Amino acid sequence: MTKKLTKxxxxxxxxxxxxxxxxxxxxxxxxxxxTGIKVKDGADFYAHKHIINYLTETDxxxxxxxxxxxxxxxxxxxxxxxxxxxxGVNLAPLCKRIxxxxxxxxxxxxxxxxxxxxxxQNYFTKKYVEFxxxxxxxxxxxxxxxxxxxxxxxxxxxxxxxxxxPWEIYVLHIVxxxxxxxxxxxxxxxxxxxxxxxxxxxxxxxxxxKFTISDFSVRRTISSDWEDYMVGRMLAMCPAFVGTSNVYLxxxxxxxxIGTFAHELDATYQGLSDxxxxxxxxxxxxxxxxxxxxxxxxxxxxxxxxxxxLKDFGLKFAKLFDGCRHDSGDPIRWxxxxxxxxxxxxxxxxxxxxxxxxxxxxxKALAIAKHFNGRIRIAFGIGTYLGxxxxxxxxxxxxxxxxxxxxxxxxxxxxxxxxxxxMCHDEAHINYVKMKYNxxxxxxxxxxxxxxxxPDFKDVKLSDIYHPAKAA
Numbered sequence: 001m002t003k004k005l006t007k008x009x010x011x012x013x014x015x016x017x018x019x020x021x022x023x024x025x026x027x028x029x030x031x032x033x034x035t036g037i038k039v040k041d042g043a044d045f046y047a048h049k050h051i052i053n054y055l056t057e058t059d060x061x062x063x064x065x066x067x068x069x070x071x072x073x074x075x076x077x078x079x080x081x082x083x084x085x086x087x088g089v090n091l092a093p094l095c096k097r098i099x100x101x102x103x104x105x106x107x108x109x110x111x112x113x114x115x116x117x118x119x120x121q122n123y124f125t126k127k128y129v130e131f132x133x134x135x136x137x138x139x140x141x142x143x144x145x146x147x148x149x150x151x152x153x154x155x156x157x158x159x160x161x162x163x164x165x166p167w168e169i170y171v172l173h174i175v176x177x178x179x180x181x182x183x184x185x186x187x188x189x190x191x192x193x194x195x196x197x198x199x200x201x202x203x204x205x206x207x208x209x210k211f212t213i214s215d216f217s218v219r220r221t222i223s224s225d226w227e228d229y230m231v232g233r234m235l236a237m238c239p240a241f242v243g244t245s246n247v248y249l250x251x252x253x254x255x256x257x258i259g260t261f262a263h264e265l266d267a268t269y270q271g272l273s274d275x276x277x278x279x280x281x282x283x284x285x286x287x288x289x290x291x292x293x294x295x296x297x298x299x300x301x302x303x304x305x306x307x308x309x310l311k312d313f314g315l316k317f318a319k320l321f322d323g324c325r326h327d328s329g330d331p332i333r334w335x336x337x338x339x340x341x342x343x344x345x346x347x348x349x350x351x352x353x354x355x356x357x358x359x360x361x362x363x364k365a366l367a368i369a370k371h372f373n374g375r376i377r378i379a380f381g382i383g384t385y386l387g388x389x390x391x392x393x394x395x396x397x398x399x400x401x402x403x404x405x406x407x408x409x410x411x412x413x414x415x416x417x418x419x420x421x422x423m424c425h426d427e428a429h430i431n432y433v434k435m436k437y438n439x440x441x442x443x444x445x446x447x448x449x450x451x452x453x454x455p456d457f458k459d460v461k462l463s464d465i466y467h468p469a470k471a472a
Contacts, residue, residue: 050104051177056114056247058169060259067128069162079406082155085399091153092146094178099144101174106139117251123295168402172219180222183395190391197362198238204366205240211369211378214258215244217387260296263414264404266303271407278436282312289320297322302416308437315345323353329417329442331356332462340454349376357381367466417441
């Protein structure tokens with residue numbers, strides 16, 4: 001017997017059918033790509049020989065943080081280092097090509113259409129846009145080299161934080177593109193795989209599960225052309241898809257650019273002479289909210305561990321910020337703790353956002369959404385899976401980061417709630433920060449320890465509600 005649809009379900013069905021018809025018409029008028037093409041340095045859509053051709057081909061938060069440095073912390077110096085987390089990979093042979101791409105990047109400036117977009121956003125100031133008008137990356141701030149045996153790749157950026165911070169995403173984008181260079185990409189297979197994931201999302205939406213999805217893949221996509229196609233397809237066919245962190249694609253597709261701040265901001269505050277380590281997280285939240293006045297209000301929550309974050313995230317910040325972002329530790333336990341924290345403060349969790357962005361695929365995201373449906377506003381930022389894995393290529397995308405390791409000559413560390421994500425050369429500094437924040441990963445906390453600080457906490461973990469083998 002066919003289930004009778006509600007008015008809202010009928011509305012969603014009509015929207016999906018209309019978007020499907022529109023995309024079919026668009027595809028009829030678009031020349032088909034060959035089914036077996038090779039991923040090259042960039043994309044067919046961009047028609048270029050270089051990997052990056054616009055300075056907006058990066059995450060939104062690189063610009064929101066750069067403005068923050070310009071207006072709030074203009075004198076801070078930082079050192080960044082690249083690290084490949086994928087085991088058994090030698091990236092040293094890519095060094096020459098990486099250096100060529102870094103040279104090319106230093107010739108780029110913001111185009112008028114990009115500057116016009118910045119002017120329209122209500123969180124960017126006139127002073128910052130004027131800064132961007134003259135901005136160019138400086139080659140002296142970054143170096144890429146190998147060891148004597150050509151077995152290890154090193155990439156380091158150093159200088160004023162407002163000038164060196166942008167290098168992060170460009171570097172990761174370049175390395176990923178070169179790593180995937182020459183890999184066979186079956187476009188028909190990739191498109192079919194993506195459409196299957198879209199149908200899973202739409203089915204969950206029709207079933208009454210409320211959530212949003214955003215693309216976070218610019219640093220991890222196998223190529224710019226795939227991310228471009230994927231974002232366009234998701235916007236056309238998936239009502240739950242709301243935007244992308246890739247500013248260039250947000251401009252091109254006329255959709256929302258997504259992002260606030262990242263771990264680098266916490267790292268920066270560890271090297272300040274006027275802020276103690278134990279006050280760094282609170283001062284960062286204070287300065288961010290002072291500058292943006294309630295805008296860009298999703299707080300990244302795990303730099304010193306979520307337990308320490310909640311201690312600093314009191315009533316003022318909990319009311320001021322729209323919500324929090326998860327990036328390490330058990331995602332279900334994190335969500336249960338966040339809901340319990342809001343309840344403890346007398347805040348209705350359904351008025352706040354919980355955003356998950358750590359190693360998600362569609363099945364995991366939907367399991368999380370089903371568990372928390374109706375209890376908090378649910379959002380997902382999905383990177384590697386949408387930008388690479390869904391394509392089904394034989395070569396797996398790299399897991400890599402580029403992190404701040406020093407600020408003003410002092411060491412900086414990201415602790416997080418997951419083992420293996422800590423990145424710092426100074427063991428004494430790691431231990432010192434852990435001591436100051438009374439650090440303990442949420443995965444290591446006992447139920448009794450959590451209930452002591454969050455009486456409404458519900459003891460549920462991801463493994464209790466999600467079984468990948470069964471979901472596959």
